[in-house]
Amino acid sequence: MKLFIYYSSTGNGDAVADFLQQKGVHVRKVRPVKELPEAFLLRMAVGGFQALTGKKAELADFDPDVSAYDDVIIGSPIWAGNLSSPINTVLDRVDLSGKRVSFILYSGSGKAVRAAAKLHKAYPDAVIRVLKEPKEILNKKEEAAAEN
Ligand SMILES: Cc1cc2nc3c(=O)[nH]c(=O)nc-3n(C[C@H](O)[C@H](O)[C@H](O)COP(=O)(O)O)c2cc1C
Structure with a gap:
C-alpha cells in the first residue's frame, strides 16, 4: 500500500495528490497551523526565510503513523x-525506517537542485522527482480528457 504525504499552498501538490489518488494511492495532506501570508512579497519573504533556516512548521491534526504502508511518497x-x-516537520516526525521512500518536489522552475542534493544525502535509496508547476500540466490533461 502506498501513501502520499504532502503539503500544498497553491494547488500544485493537490493536483499531484488527485492524480495519485486516481491510481489508488492514499493521500494525506498536512496543514501548518499558520499558512503563509497571501501578499506575494510577504509570502516569498516569510516562506523563503522559513525554508532557508530549515524551520519545522507546527502542523494541525497531523497523523505521523505510516505503519500501514510499505511505500511512502513525500510531496513538497x-x-x-x-x-x-x-515538510521539514513531516521528515522529522514520521518514522520512515524500512519503508520505500520517494519524493515528488514541485517548483516554478522545474528545478530543485539544492533540495534534491540534500535529500539524496539523507535518503540515498529514495527516488526523487521534480515537477514544474504540475497543476497546469495535470489540469490540461483533464481538460483534454473531458473533450474526448
Ligand atoms: C515562499 C516561496 C518560495 C519559492 N521558491 C521557489 C524557488 O526557489 N524555486 C522555484 O523554482 N520555485 C519557487 N517557488 C514556487 C513554488 O515552488 C511552486 O509554485 C510550487 O509548485 C508550489 O506548490 P503548491 O502550489 O503545491 O504550493 C516558491 C514559492 C513560494 C511560495
Whole structure:
C-alpha cells in the first residue's frame, strides 16, 4: 500500500495528490497551523526565510503513523531552493525506517537542485522527482480528457 504525504499552498501538490489518488494511492495532506501570508512579497519573504533556516512548521491534526504502508511518497513545494517548512516537520516526525521512500518536489522552475542534493544525502535509496508547476500540466490533461 502506498501513501502520499504532502503539503500544498497553491494547488500544485493537490493536483499531484488527485492524480495519485486516481491510481489508488492514499493521500494525506498536512496543514501548518499558520499558512503563509497571501501578499506575494510577504509570502516569498516569510516562506523563503522559513525554508532557508530549515524551520519545522507546527502542523494541525497531523497523523505521523505510516505503519500501514510499505511505500511512502513525500510531496513538497520548493521554497527558496529548499523543502517547505511543513515538510521539514513531516521528515522529522514520521518514522520512515524500512519503508520505500520517494519524493515528488514541485517548483516554478522545474528545478530543485539544492533540495534534491540534500535529500539524496539523507535518503540515498529514495527516488526523487521534480515537477514544474504540475497543476497546469495535470489540469490540461483533464481538460483534454473531458473533450474526448
Ligand atoms: C515562499 C516561496 C518560495 C519559492 N521558491 C521557489 C524557488 O526557489 N524555486 C522555484 O523554482 N520555485 C519557487 N517557488 C514556487 C513554488 O515552488 C511552486 O509554485 C510550487 O509548485 C508550489 O506548490 P503548491 O502550489 O503545491 O504550493 C516558491 C514559492 C513560494 C511560495
